[in-house]
Amino acid sequence: MEEVNVSENVRSVSIGEIVTSDKPNEVLVAYGLGSCVAVCLYDPVARIGGMAHALLPETPSNGNKGSSGPAKFVDTGVPALVNSVLKLGASRTRLRIGLCGGGQVLTVPGANTQFPIGERNVAAAEKALKKSGMRIHVQDTGGMTGRTVRLQVVDGQVTVKTFGKGVQVLDLASAKR
């Protein structure tokens, strides 16, 4: 059974949401990501973390971002996430970036052409982060299985639980810039 720290405060990051924190006992969690992506930002000195859970790659050309949260779309969600953590006191130059999710969950037998929304979400996140002047330090994307992504505010550790495949730890804090 998973070890549970009693003082740990889990903050769920739902589809379209951005959650930031500077509280060491908080853990930001996006549960059951399929083709969605979780973008994680962490400042290891200020110990500030943020996570966006984005559904679709690009804001429609009519500019309608919708009402399901600031991170429904990757391209507008990423800069919104960056602004949120900076506002909380993080330093742009110290930020470490993690990108997880973007799987291909739906495969229809006999269909040659699939709509690779997961891949497109990952590509949109890479593009948006580059545009914000940032590079990705740790990444776990693609595949066909769901993931739960956790970011510990205390130390920047990102854990990814992949359906049927166990848990892996990505150390965001000590990733080289």
Place this chain on the structure above:
Amino acid sequence: MDEQSVSWYNGPLSRLVLQVSAGMENAARGLSGMLGRTITTGTSQARVVRFSDLYEDIGHPETGMVGIYLRMEGDLSGQAILILSVKSALDVADLLMEEPQGTSTELGELEVSALGEVGNLTVAYFLNAMSSLTGRDLRPSPPAVMVNMLGAILGVLATTAGMTGDELLIIETVIQDPQDKLVEAHFWVLPDLISEFE
């Protein structure tokens, strides 16, 4: 709720729920024959949910579950999905393959293929009844069986609905076998555009 929403709920949507209900009764008849036991349906209910509330009533988004997903095409378009627990999916596979309960212990290729047939048959019976009621041509796509975290399965619905809006209209019917409760599945119909059903 404003006046426009009330008239919409009492008009097109309530008609659609009745049609879905009749379609599901037909699907239950088909499933009863396929599985060799009586399958019944609960009351069909419509609800509009935000993406963040999608998992309510079904389970935790991290839980491993089974989703049998099809697109509905033709004169009306939308998504349909049968959602069931892994345990229930294994029981259904055993029933279908006429094996004693507990024979299937994992969802391998054979079991997944059998579940795809369950999805095919359920939606075919459902759409036949809907076609008769509405006089429209309705066709299912091939089924996709997903064995995955519930969040990943339902994310497929959110992705499709998210392209045009910020909420999902779900018409839910619970189907089960009242005798042994081996079969228990949530069947969701998600029309792409409610206006198409008016």
